[in-house]
Amino acid sequence: MTSxxxxxxxxxxLAHPDREQLAxxxxxxxxxxxxxxSVVGVLAETGxxxxxxxxxxxxxxxxxxxxxxxxxxxGVIRQVYRGTAKLNALRRADLDARFPGLLDVVLTARRxxxxx
Amino acid sequence: MTSxxxxxxxxxxLAHPDREQLAxxxxxxxxxxxxxxSVVGVLAETGxxxxxxxxxxxxxxxxxxxxxxxxxxxGVIRQVYRGTAKLNALRRADLDARFPGLLDVVLTARRxxxxx
Numbered sequence: 001m002t003s004x005x006x007x008x009x010x011x012x013x014l015a016h017p018d019r020e021q022l023a024x025x026x027x028x029x030x031x032x033x034x035x036x037x038s039v040v041g042v043l044a045e046t047g048x049x050x051x052x053x054x055x056x057x058x059x060x061x062x063x064x065x066x067x068x069x070x071x072x073x074x075g076v077i078r079q080v081y082r083g084t085a086k087l088n089a090l091r092r093a094d095l096d097a098r099f100p101g102l103l104d105v106v107l108t109a110r111r112x113x114x115x116x
Numbered sequence: 117m118t119s120x121x122x123x124x125x126x127x128x129x130l131a132h133p134d135r136e137q138l139a140x141x142x143x144x145x146x147x148x149x150x151x152x153x154s155v156v157g158v159l160a161e162t163g164x165x166x167x168x169x170x171x172x173x174x175x176x177x178x179x180x181x182x183x184x185x186x187x188x189x190x191g192v193i194r195q196v197y198r199g200t201a202k203l204n205a206l207r208r209a210d211l212d213a214r215f216p217g218l219l220d221v222v223l224t225a226r227r228x229x230x231x232x
Contacts, residue, residue, distance in 0.1 A: 023229070024153070024222070024225050024226055025148050025149060025150055026148075028144050028145075028147050028222070032144035032145035032148050033141060033145075098225070099225040100221070100224075100225070101217065101224075102222065105215070105217040105218050105221045106140070106144070108216075108217075109140050109214070109216070109218060110140055113139070113140050
């Protein structure tokens, strides 16, 4: 699980499912929440690694942490430590490879529902 | 909610969200379960109205009832009484209109995951 060698913070690596382990039901569950869908939308639009604080979410810090963990454990995002910051990135390539079209369809449906 | 006039069983009509009321998060949640996904897969393949008993589900009758209710309340299926039978049909036209491509992408991903 942790190679550690040469990393800035060995032992702080977080668990992520491999691409082959991604389960459709878990990914759908992770996306089935307006806060998490909003996070995925921002990550998809920016294409960047972002800290939790970059998302203006209407929930407490602990709830926020929970939502990011659900996304990570389902394989929707990757969370990595860079120094003291924990950054979040969308696993678009993995999702597109395992569930072709799913992310785009969901993000498009979300934008339509928002009326944008 | 209930027009009743001319129906065989007035008052037994079940509540369904209108097409415009379908919410992406609720639909994703309804699909985020292997049993419910299996039901949706069978309904999509047959294109027919089927009673709960037509689905060989590895769960108790009450759990089965619960899953069909989740699907109905999210707007994924329509449940209607025909005499004493409660039949289930996929709301494909409504889903395709509100969330274009979503159902097909999910069903395709499910088939790939099953290795079929």
